[in-house]
Amino acid sequence: MGMTITEKILARACGRDQVRAGEFINARLALALANDITAPLAIKEFEAAGATKVWDPERVVLVLDHFVPNKDIKSAEQAKLVRDFARRQGLANFYDVGRMGIEHVILPEKGLVVPGDVVIGADSHTCTYGALGAFATGVGSTDLAAGMATGEMWLRVPETIRFNLEGTPGRYVSGKDYILYIIGMIGVDGALYAAMEFAGAAVAKLSMDGRFTMCNMAIEAGAKSGIVAPDAVTEEYCRGRARRKPEILAGDADAVYARVIEIDVAAIEPQVARPHLPSNAAPASTLAGVSIDQVVIGSCTNGRIEDLRMAAEVMKGRRVSPRVRAIVIPGSQEVYRQAMHEGLIDIFIDAGAAVSTPTCGPCLGGHMGILAAGERAVSTTNRNFVGRMGHVDSEVYLAGPYVAAATAVTGTVAMPDNV
Amino acid sequence: MILRGKVWKFGDNISTDHIAPGRYFHLRTNLPELAKHVLEDANPDFASQMQPGDFIVAGRNFGLGSSREHAPRIISLAGAGAVLAPSFARIFFRNSINVGLPVLELDTSGINQGDQLEVDFEAGSVKNITTGETLSFRPLPPVMVKILGDGGIVAHFKKYRDFNLET
Numbered sequence: 392m393g394m395t396i397t398e399k400i401l402a403r404a405c406g407r408d409q410v411r412a413g414e415f416i417n418a419r420l421a422l423a424l425a426n427d428i429t430a431p432l433a434i435k436e437f438e439a440a441g442a443t444k445v446w447d448p449e450r451v452v453l454v455l456d457h458f459v460p461n462k463d464i465k466s467a468e469q470a471k472l473v474r475d476f477a478r479r480q481g482l483a484n485f486y487d488v489g490r491m492g493i494e495h496v497i498l499p500e501k502g503l504v505v506p507g508d509v510v511i512g513a514d515s516h517t518c519t520y521g522a523l524g525a526f527a528t529g530v531g532s533t534d535l536a537a538g539m540a541t542g543e544m545w546l547r548v549p550e551t552i553r554f555n556l557e558g559t560p561g562r563y564v565s566g567k568d569y570i571l572y573i574i575g576m577i578g579v580d581g582a583l584y585a586a587m588e589f590a591g592a593a594v595a596k597l598s599m600d601g602r603f604t605m606c607n608m609a610i611e612a613g614a615k616s617g618i619v620a621p622d623a624v625t626e627e628y629c630r631g632r633a634r635r636k637p638e639i640l641a642g643d644a645d646a647v648y649a650r651v652i653e654i655d656v657a658a659i660e661p662q663v664a665r666p667h668l669p670s671n672a673a674p675a676s677t678l679a680g681v682s683i684d685q686v687v688i689g690s691c692t693n694g695r696i697e698d699l700r701m702a703a704e705v706m707k708g709r710r711v712s713p714r715v716r717a718i719v720i721p722g723s724q725e726v727y728r729q730a731m732h733e734g735l736i737d738i739f740i741d742a743g744a745a746v747s748t749p750t751c752g753p754c755l756g757g758h759m760g761i762l763a764a765g766e767r768a769v770s771t772t773n774r775n776f777v778g779r780m781g782h783v784d785s786e787v788y789l790a791g792p793y794v795a796a797a798t799a800v801t802g803t804v805a806m807p808d809n810v
Numbered sequence: 811m812i813l814r815g816k817v818w819k820f821g822d823n824i825s826t827d828h829i830a831p832g833r834y835f836h837l838r839t840n841l842p843e844l845a846k847h848v849l850e851d852a853n854p855d856f857a858s859q860m861q862p863g864d865f866i867v868a869g870r871n872f873g874l875g876s877s878r879e880h881a882p883r884i885i886s887l888a889g890a891g892a893v894l895a896p897s898f899a900r901i902f903f904r905n906s907i908n909v910g911l912p913v914l915e916l917d918t919s920g921i922n923q924g925d926q927l928e929v930d931f932e933a934g935s936v937k938n939i940t941t942g943e944t945l946s947f948r949p950l951p952p953v954m955v956k957i958l959g960d961g962g963i964v965a966h967f968k969k970y971r972d973f974n975l976e977t
Contacts, residue, residue, distance in 0.1 A: 440967040466838045515877040531879035531905035533963050580871035584900050710895040756832035778851045
């Protein structure tokens with residue numbers, strides 16, 4: 392009986408030839424990650440446990456991205472606590488204002504995560520790195536503290552639900568539409584505790600940016616991880632970037648899956664997830680006319696260069712509706728610079744959009760675009776829970792960059808063809 | 811251990827944003843203060859009216875969303891005896907065990923707001939004193955029982971200086 396790619400990665404990480412879904416193992420970590428919200432609590436627990444040195448200063452990664460540039464005094468104090476810890480521990484990979492980006496954008500970009508890795512992060516969207524053919528999962532601060540101290544984590548080997556995406560997508564359909572459609576189909580607990588494996592010809596044709604978007608939202612279906620088996624696209628991305636040797640693994644032909652779901656992407660229209668769950672997905676065309684106050688384009692889901700290209704394609708030569716505040720947030724300094732070189736930033740500013748330094752800011756209702764009572768946003772982020780982006784009586788509609796940009800221009804939920 | 815308390819009933823898919831809203835994150839270094847807003851977006855009366863030992867009884871997939879450990883911590887700080895639900899989001903579930911908040915998986919459809927419950931952790935049973943019904947909850951994996959028994963992951967680590975998962 393064969394193994395899934397996830398079982399193979401985990402078997403390797405616990406030094407065994409074989410593991411099976413359902414087994415509890417102790418896995419060696421390639422990286423342990425935390426941010427300015429979760430690291431302070433992890434550092435406190437690390438010290439409370441009597442730990443003094445992290446297991447490997449090359450492999451503990453801290454990124455200040457949620458409430459920075461410091462939004463208030465409390466945030467400044469938390470950021471300082473993390474900064475002081477990083478210096479004290481001599482961490483090689485600590486990312487601060489001016490050099491940072493959104494954690495899940497910069498870790499792959501800087502080659503810190505490579506195929507075959509086991510990565511934990513005190514951030515639920517750590518599952519993003521599955522796009523590289525790694526096993527990556529979100530944990531709480533206390534698990535992270537234990538990981539920082541030992542370089543290990545206990546976990547239960549997850550079952551895998553495999554999604555075979557075949558066919559040719561229509562115009563304006565991206566990885567975001569695939570994943571919103573899938574979450575709409577299986578629900579916000581449709582993959583609870585499982586690994587979501589994305590495969591098929593349509594996934595093979597997706598760029599790395601599209602794959603990051605898909606794996607990023609695996610958590611929104613309750614999954615432990617998302618994964619795409621590495622291929623030529625992955626290897627090309629890793630070339631000149633990977634800081635360690637990638638381990639290219641593949642699932643066996645006779646691997647056991649909990650479920651296999653076949654999807655014809657030709658049937659998927661650009662999607663919008665209505666409030667207040669990511670599973671409330673519907674074709675964007677059915678929501679035309681819903682008026683919108685704010686559009687956010689960015690985040691760990693859709694803050695990469697290809698996302699900004701999609702948004703700019705729609706906004707080029709057009710103006711943001713006077714009713715809308717449009718906020719564009721490149722996910723990293725590298726994405727920002729690339730967008731500048733390609734003239735995308737000019738397109739956004741000419742259109743009347745704000746362009747910001749990288750931050751998670753508005754996605755979690757932190758700063759840089761909070762909603763008032765009764766306001767509605769279309770956002771390329773990952774969650775539309777009650778009160779997520781501000782007031783408890785505000786609403787978030789999730790979409791991909793094409794629909795978000797079209798909505799910014801028209802002031803109502805719109806298809807890119809209708810601007 | 812046997813706990814008795816009143817039921818506060820919640821629906822399906824209660825998120826970490828319901829439990830610990832992002833807008834109160836300026837209180838994240840002051841968890842007792844943050845706990846005064848626990849579950850505010852799902853039931854504004856809960857934090858002010860609940861009594862220590864009361865139970866949170868919810869529908870499917872409790873705790874979905876963020877990995878923020880503040881969520882189970884403030885439920886615990888507010889004094890809830892346990893959270894009962896047919897299923898939990900996995901990061902929330904793991905965090906709860908790590909910080910010592912009992913999370914019990916069972917069918918909660920027959921439990922109503924205001925019911926009095928008696929939870930017997932050793933026996934794995936939940937007695938609904940109001941309705942007379944007795945339910946059993948799914949036992950935790952042995953690894954989690956061990957961590958809970960040690961008083962959470964930090965205490966476990968202090969004890970063994972490493973993970974000790976032999977059960």
